[in-house]
Amino acid sequence: MLKFVTGVALGGALALVAVWQMAGSLMFEERVSPFSVEETVARIQQNVLAAGNGWALFGLRYPTRPVEAEGVSILPVMAIETCSPKYSGPILKDDKTRFLSLLMPCKISVYKKSDGKVYIGTMNAGLIGKFFGPLVAETMEHVVADQQKFLQFDPSKPAPPLVLPKVGGEGGGGGAAAGGC
Amino acid sequence: MDPRHWLMAALALVSLAATGAFAEAPTLADKLPPAAKGTADHGKFKELQRTFKSGPEVTRACLECHTEAAKQVQHTKHWTWEVVDPATGKKFGKKNIINNYCTTPISNEKDCMACHAGYGWKDKSFDFSREENVDCLVCHDSTRTYRKLPGDAGHPVYERKEFPAGSGKFVEAVDLAKVAQSVAMPSRANCGACHFFGAGGDGTKHGDLDSSLINPGKHLDVHMNAKGLNFTCVSCHKTIDHFVSGSRYQFAASRTGPPVARGKYDDEPASCQSCHGDKPHHENPLLMERLNAHTDKLACQTCHIPEYARDAIGTEKSWDWSTATKMGPEGKPVLIKDSAGRRAFDSKKGNFAWDSFLVPEYRWFNGKVEFKTVGEKIDPTKVVEINHFDGSAADPNARIWPFKIHRGKQAYDPELKNLLVVHTAGEDDAALWRNFDWPKAIVAGMETAGLPWSGKYDFVATEMSWPITHMVAPKHDALGCAQCHKDEGRLAGLGGIWLPGRDRSGLIDTLGWLAVALALLGVLIHGGARICVLCRKPKNEGNQAS
Numbered sequence: 001m002l003k004f005v006t007g008v009a010l011g012g013a014l015a016l017v018a019v020w021q022m023a024g025s026l027m028f029e030e031r032v033s034p035f036s037v038e039e040t041v042a043r044i045q046q047n048v049l050a051a052g053n054g055w056a057l058f059g060l061r062y063p064t065r066p067v068e069a070e071g072v073s074i075l076p077v078m079a080i081e082t083c084s085p086k087y088s089g090p091i092l093k094d095d096k097t098r099f100l101s102l103l104m105p106c107k108i109s110v111y112k113k114s115d116g117k118v119y120i121g122t123m124n125a126g127l128i129g130k131f132f133g134p135l136v137a138e139t140m141e142h143v144v145a146d147q148q149k150f151l152q153f154d155p156s157k158p159a160p161p162l163v164l165p166k167v168g169g170e171g172g173g174g175g176a177a178a179g180g181c
Numbered sequence: 182m183d184p185r186h187w188l189m190a191a192l193a194l195v196s197l198a199a200t201g202a203f204a205e206a207p208t209l210a211d212k213l214p215p216a217a218k219g220t221a222d223h224g225k226f227k228e229l230q231r232t233f234k235s236g237p238e239v240t241r242a243c244l245e246c247h248t249e250a251a252k253q254v255q256h257t258k259h260w261t262w263e264v265v266d267p268a269t270g271k272k273f274g275k276k277n278i279i280n281n282y283c284t285t286p287i288s289n290e291k292d293c294m295a296c297h298a299g300y301g302w303k304d305k306s307f308d309f310s311r312e313e314n315v316d317c318l319v320c321h322d323s324t325r326t327y328r329k330l331p332g333d334a335g336h337p338v339y340e341r342k343e344f345p346a347g348s349g350k351f352v353e354a355v356d357l358a359k360v361a362q363s364v365a366m367p368s369r370a371n372c373g374a375c376h377f378f379g380a381g382g383d384g385t386k387h388g389d390l391d392s393s394l395i396n397p398g399k400h401l402d403v404h405m406n407a408k409g410l411n412f413t414c415v416s417c418h419k420t421i422d423h424f425v426s427g428s429r430y431q432f433a434a435s436r437t438g439p440p441v442a443r444g445k446y447d448d449e450p451a452s453c454q455s456c457h458g459d460k461p462h463h464e465n466p467l468l469m470e471r472l473n474a475h476t477d478k479l480a481c482q483t484c485h486i487p488e489y490a491r492d493a494i495g496t497e498k499s500w501d502w503s504t505a506t507k508m509g510p511e512g513k514p515v516l517i518k519d520s521a522g523r524r525a526f527d528s529k530k531g532n533f534a535w536d537s538f539l540v541p542e543y544r545w546f547n548g549k550v551e552f553k554t555v556g557e558k559i560d561p562t563k564v565v566e567i568n569h570f571d572g573s574a575a576d577p578n579a580r581i582w583p584f585k586i587h588r589g590k591q592a593y594d595p596e597l598k599n600l601l602v603v604h605t606a607g608e609d610d611a612a613l614w615r616n617f618d619w620p621k622a623i624v625a626g627m628e629t630a631g632l633p634w635s636g637k638y639d640f641v642a643t644e645m646s647w648p649i650t651h652m653v654a655p656k657h658d659a660l661g662c663a664q665c666h667k668d669e670g671r672l673a674g675l676g677g678i679w680l681p682g683r684d685r686s687g688l689i690d691t692l693g694w695l696a697v698a699l700a701l702l703g704v705l706i707h708g709g710a711r712i713c714v715l716c717r718k719p720k721n722e723g724n725q726a727s
Contacts, residue, residue: 036536042520071399071406073491073654076538114487114664116540159520 026127031151033110033118039159040110040118041078046160047150054086055146058105060165077111084146087139097136103128106143108150122147224362233357236300236337237313242361244312251312253423259298260315262286264430271554273430278552279600281567281589281643282380282500285555288629292331292606296375303334304629318357319374323365327355331606369405370395372414380497382524388489388496388539388585389651401491403655419450427451432648434480434548435578453481478678480546480580482650484660488538489585489649495523495537500589503640505531506617514617529605529614531590541583541649543675545572556632558598559641565593565600567645574677581675585647592623596635600643602626 033040041060048055058081064074083105091097092104109121125147129140223229228242244251254260263274275293279285286293294302299314301307308314316335318327329337330344330352337355344352377383377392384391399406404417418427426449427433433449440458441447447455454461461481462472475484490496507528509515514528523535549571559565572579592601604625605613613622619638627634665672666682673683 036520037538038521039519068398068400071655073400073487073658075488112538114540158517159525161518161522162520 027124029122029124031120033120033153034155035118035153035159037076037078037110037112037118038162040120041080042160042162043153044080044108044110044120044150045163047152048080048082049163051146051149053142053146054084055082056084057081057163058083060163075112075114077109080108080110081105082108082150084143087143091136091139094135097132100132100136106147108147120151122151219365223364226362229358229361231358233361235339236316236318236335236357239357239361240300240313240315240317243317247317250317250423251315254298254315255309255312257298257424258428258430259423259425261309262297264428266430268549273552273554277554279555279567279602280380281587281591281645282386282497283605284502284591284600285602285626285630287555287602288604288626289606291334294335295329295331295333296379297335300335318360318364320367320371321364322360322371323363323368324360325370326353327360328352332608367413367415369413376414382497384490384492384494385497386587387647387651389486389647389649391490391492391494391496393492393494394651399655400658402652404653405651417451417455419447429648430550430552432546432548432550434546434572434582435580437477453485457481477577478581480582482648482653483541483543483581483583485653485656486541486583486649486651487654487658487660487664488540489583489652490537490539491652491654493521493537495521495535496539496585497523497533497535497587498539499532499534499587500530500591501532501640502592503531503590505529505613506619508617528617539585540671542586543581543672544570544584544646545574545576545579545675545677546570546582546648547572547576547579553600555602555630556599559593559600561593561595561598561639561641564588565641565643567643570646570648581672583649585649587645587647589643589645590640591643592619592638593641594635595637595639597633599632600641601634601638602630602632604629 035043045057045060048057061079061081063077063079067074088104091100103123106125107123110118111121112118125140126144129137129143226246228245231242233239233242240251258264258274261274262276263272265272275286283289283293290307291303298316298319299307300316301314316329318337319329327337329335330342337357338352339354341351341354344350373390373392373395376387376390377394379386379390393401394405396407397405399409404410404412415425418425420426433452436449436452436454437459438454439460440454440456441450449455459476460473461476462469504526505528509528515526516524516528517526519525519535521535521537524530524533525535526532551569551571553559553565553567570582570584592603593599594601601623603613603619604611604622608615609625610616611618611621611625613619616622620636623634623638660671663682664670666680668683670680670683672680
């Protein structure tokens with residue numbers, strides 16, 4: 001009996017260690033982009049604007065700029081902020097899930113690594129949604145489906161221009177719809 | 182205390198002491214004097230208190246005092262656009278070589294000479310001996326209002342004009358008197374007016390030079406950092422009698438020895454080693470010996486410029502002339518930009534590819550460079566090397582250097598097998614950018630160059646190499662060991678050296694792992710034996726001992 005309990009405990013501990021090790025990679029996804037940082041961002045922005053379901057651009061951030069200002073040479077990162085009031089509305093309306101505003105607006109990060117390749121980083125919204133009840137889980141399923149469209153590129157189409165933020169860092173073509181997020 | 186603990190404590194103390202000592206040491210910026218203002222206010226000189234109608238008029242006024250200046254300039258490549266290789270006697274320089282950007286100034290002088298330190302070079306008739314043709318202001322203007330535009334053969338803007346034509350943007354006429362009265366030592370903006378904008382646009386050509394260096398932060402270049410050391414170009418490119426040191430034609434690729442004191446004669450003042458010596462690492466006592474041991478194989482730039490074009494401006498990676506003259510859907514010339522607003526296609530010029538934060542390509546280089554000159558034979562079955570940087574791992578004068586490789590396609594003669602001189606710029610009917618007619622433009626270009634043309638043309642793949650040497654990152658952002666010492670690292674394709682971490686021997690690896698396995702086995706046997714001995718020891722034996 002003691003051997004059995006010890007075995008189960010050991011197995012459980014090992015499983016926990018494995019989950020702990022994998023949690024990071026499960027929560028976030030990363031893929032290589034065939035385009036430059038700017039073109040990747042512009043193509044995602046274009047896809048967001050074409051996705052429907054209320055999706056709009058909420059902003060475009062440059063997280064490395066403050067680091068550069070400190071005198072550090074750092075590879076570029078551009079963070080696209082997108083939002084759809086159709087999906088954010090019900091979550092923000094419910095007192096129990098309003099705290100999830102912390103995760104809004106949705107972010108897609110585009111960055112270069114020292115191997116010279118451009119990567120796209122996204123949150124695994126589907127998995128995260130499962131932790132917060134049926135409303136969030138269902139909403140996130142829709143978000144995931146739309147996010148897949150954001151990342152589908154057609155190389156035969158010419159590179160679109162970047163949608164640049166308005167002065168002050170906010171905006172980026174968000175318009176009235178984005179203002180609701 | 183265990184001796185190992187003493188050793189660790191001592192190492193920690195040494196490390197802390199070293200860190201603290203260097204953290205509090207005054208920086209070079211603290212030691213430098215404030216920017217020199219000079220001893221003469223040119224605004225007070227009567228010779229300059231008048232109206233000037235042309236650049237040569239200003240030069241005549243300058244020469245009244247600076248009697249030898251024009252003669253000095255006329256001996257430099259900024260004036261001649263010609264460099265003679267002392268080893269072979271072969272003539273290089275912009276006047277003689279052909280590149281894979283705009284290709285050559287021959288037959289396009291009126292445009293290209295916007296970057297000549299002179300006035301009036303529009304064709305072969307230009308008089309290189311006339312001192313008044315030397316342009317003093319392009320290097321010494323401190324107002325940043327002095328502009329020379331393509332099409333004016335090196336003259337500044339005398340009358341307000343629309344540029345580019347039809348753009349609705351206007352360039353104001355230069356107030357020559359104001360500029361003449363404000364002359365100063367060259368700033369980064371002076372040199373950058375040409376060197377940042379080579380090949381027709383900001384950052385296009387070099388990859389490590391663009392207008393962000395006019396006022397750079399520390400992250401972009403530790404030496405030019407406007408709030409720090411604030412080096413100008415001539416801080417390193419030390420200039421004597423208007424001869425600016427440092428050249429892509431005669432390169433200091435592998436200087437050795439200690440740093441040279443400023444003021445002492447230095448034949449390569451623009452090299453890193455000129456100030457830093459060849460044993461530059463001294464801050465981390467645990468690493469310095471290993472890092473300094475790399476300097477006989479690596480150029481400083483290889484580690485200290487981890488990426489080039491490290492800004493939003495970026496640089497051009499390729500230029501494909503074969504698509505030039507293609508029109509837009511309405512049959513009119515079009516200009517298409519990429520996502521970052523850089524040129525992607527121009528009916529006049531073809532396709533371009535741009536990017537920022539680029540990882541260099543690495544090659545051996547010993548300082549000897551060969552360039553394709555106008556009319557030289559090529560092998561079109563291979564990618565044509567516009568320039569060739571000599572060197573190999575076996576060459577003691579060679580170092581591994583970082584390069585920007587600009588790739589392209591450009592016109593060549595498939596029968597005579599040479600790159601073609603094309604008359605691109607100009608208002609005449611033969612200019613490619615005006616009539617979009619390749620044969621007409623080639624006839625005009627080759628006639629001007631005095632070269633035969635078979636009447637046929639095609640496009641050949643070319644590449645041109647640019648050693649990267651500016652945009653030096655802060656020391657903490659230099660490449661780490663693992664960037665190269667690994668599989669598929671930065672030096673993955675570089676031959677001739679045994680690179681630990683990248684290269685391996687099956688036999689040595691097997692022996693190593695065998696040693697690890699034997700050590701582990703030894704530990705297990707030893708540990709197991711001790712446990713067995715402890716288990717067999719009678720319980721009361723321990724009590725008696727205590």
